[in-house]
Structure formats: structure tokens, C-alpha cells
Amino acid sequence: MIQSGESRELEKLFREKGARSILLVCGGSFRKQKLYGRILEAAEAAGAMLTEFSDFEPNPRYESVVKGVDVFLRKSCDFIVAAGGGSAMDVAKCIKLFWNLDRKENYLKQEAVENTTPILAVPTTAGTGSEATRFAVIYYEGNKQSVHHTSILPEYVILDPELLHSLPEYQRKATMLDALCHALESYWSVNATEESKSYAAEAIRQVFRYIDAYLDNEPAGNEGMLRASNTAGKAINFTQTTAGHAMCYKLTTLYGLAHGHAAALCVKVLWPYMAEHTADCIDPRGEAYFQKTLEELAQVMECGDVEASIHRYNDMLEKLSLKVPVMNHEGELDMLKRSVNPDRLKNHPVLLTEETLENLYRQIFRKD
């Protein structure tokens, strides 16, 4: 349910849900936003205590979530506001999922026990769409953990484009690419349905419609891109992501790239490979279905054929002038290909062997 973010409406929500103690999980930048003041005002008017939790980092670690759970329990919280990019929202979602588990055991190893703590999600980047998904990504002992449970899909969402105004240029570009890759990967996923495809197609159209205004930080562009990332989130909530996201995680940690930037570099090499290897399709609906999916995707991109759609994507990427990572030594290729989660590759429509993954990573490093 989308909320307006007006103090009066927030106060009503806090009252209706009987909130007595609210945990606001947010990054430092959120405190400069007008909405931050409105949330404090609404909590006070509703007679609820509000505790802030910001002790986490981008691409958050499990240990940060544990600290958040401790605060949640110490303050007897009963409502969570998750305001920030994917990192803040994912920390908040994990706090909700973990707070009623056994504190003496590792939360990641325990079976989730559903609880009704409401989450109000407020994205401040137009990228992850985490406000619309049942997933949360955190890092444990340096490895990505994808936590998933239907109960962490936020019940309430505020989409306020003004929040995007302060985004630094690189974050602006990278987060938008994350949203676009979600939509593309969802469209060709083996789990795609008519419904998920319609969300994915809508998100792709929105990204291309609003990209210029968004990159110029115009209000209409920010609004359109926020909608696009939310719609793309709805698409991956059905399908999950595919090889683009499976391949990107190690690139972010090894070369310090933002998540969406890394995903976009992977999609850039995957898309032509898929178009040339439709015979290696592993989607049970078969090669003809997959071929048709790529052709439909070209139409969604307003292109005459598959090749033209790939060109349109590459042109867009080139205009963003993002850096290409430099490989330090050949051993990194081994690390990269071993980092790819084989389970996630099962969502990908074309078979990717270890050798293929190595070649694809090699292409990412090639400057052309």
C-alpha cells in the first residue's frame, strides 16, 4: 500500500497499527530530508517513541543486522520504518525476520517464524526495488546471503521522488542500472510469467522514458525512475534475478564497483551471448519460446530486432561513461567464476558452463 508521506497520514498509520515504539532504520543522508522531520512529527503526534538505527554500511554485514535486532528488542519495538537505499531497507527487513528467533543461535541458520511487525519502506534510491520484494541481501563472512521470506515484503511504501534529489552522480547512474537489469533479467528468466513480464516490460519502458530527465535530476525524471525501480522490484519478486546478478557480486567486492554498475557490465556481455546461443536454452518452454522472448524484449525496447535492442542497451551504457574494471592478475578470473551461485544460474535461460563464465568475465575487462 503506497502512502503519501504527509505527517497526518503517517500519524494515522502509526495509530491504526498501535505503534508504541518505532525503529527507524536509515542511512545518515536521510536525516537531511524533509520526510525525516515528518516521520518524527507523526511518531510524536501518535504518542510513539522513535529510536534510530544507522549502524550499518552499504552492502550490509550480518553483524550489523544483529546490532539492529538488539536495539529492536531493547526498545521493545513494534513498528519498523526502513528509509534509505537497498542497504537500509534490507537491514530493516532482516531485523523484522530475526527479532523473534533464538538470540543464542545464528539467525541465518534458523527457520523463520512469521511475525506481524509492520514495515513502512521509504526508498531513497531508484534501484533495488527492495520495497517491493520478499528478498534481503546481507553479507556473512564476506559472502552474499540472500534472505527471503514472504513476510518481509513491506506492507507500506512511500515513493517520494524528492528524496532522490541528493543522490550523488555515480549512485544515481548505478542504482538506475540495477533497476534496468532487474527488469531485463526478470523478462528473460525461466521463472517469468505473463504477469511478471508485464511488470518487467513496464519497468523497461519507464527507465527509457525517464532516463534523461532522471540523469538531469529533474523532479519528473526522479518520479518516473522511482516508479520504474518499484515496478522492476515487483517483477523480480516473481522471478528472482538471473546470471547478471549472480555474476556481479564478486565484481563489486573485488573492484569497488556499485552493485548496479557491476550488474550492468555482466548483462552487457550476457545478452549477446544469449542471443547467439538460443540452442543452449534451459527454459523448459524451449528454444522457440526463448527466441520469441528476446524478440518481444526488442519490441519493448522499441527496436526492430534483437541485435538493435542490444545496441540500444550498449549505447545507453556508453553514454553513462562508467569505468571498466581492470583485472590485476589472471587468478581473479578463477575467483570470479567460483563466486557465481549455481542456484541462481538455474533461473538463467541459457546454460552457462564454467568455461563460458570465464570467457564472459574476460570480455567485461576488455575495453572496446
Ligand code: NAD
Ligand atoms: P545503498 O543503499 O547501499 O546506498 C549507497 C550509498 O548511497 C550509501 O552511502 C547511502 O547512504 C547513499 N544514499 C542512499 N540514498 C541516498 C540519497 N537519496 N541521497 C544521498 N545519498 C544516498 O545503495 P542501493 O544501490 O540502493 O542498495 C544496494 C544494496 O541493495 C546492496 O546490498 C544490494 O545487494 C541490495 N539489493 C537488494 C535487493 C532486494 O530485493 N532486497 C535487490 C537488489 C539489490
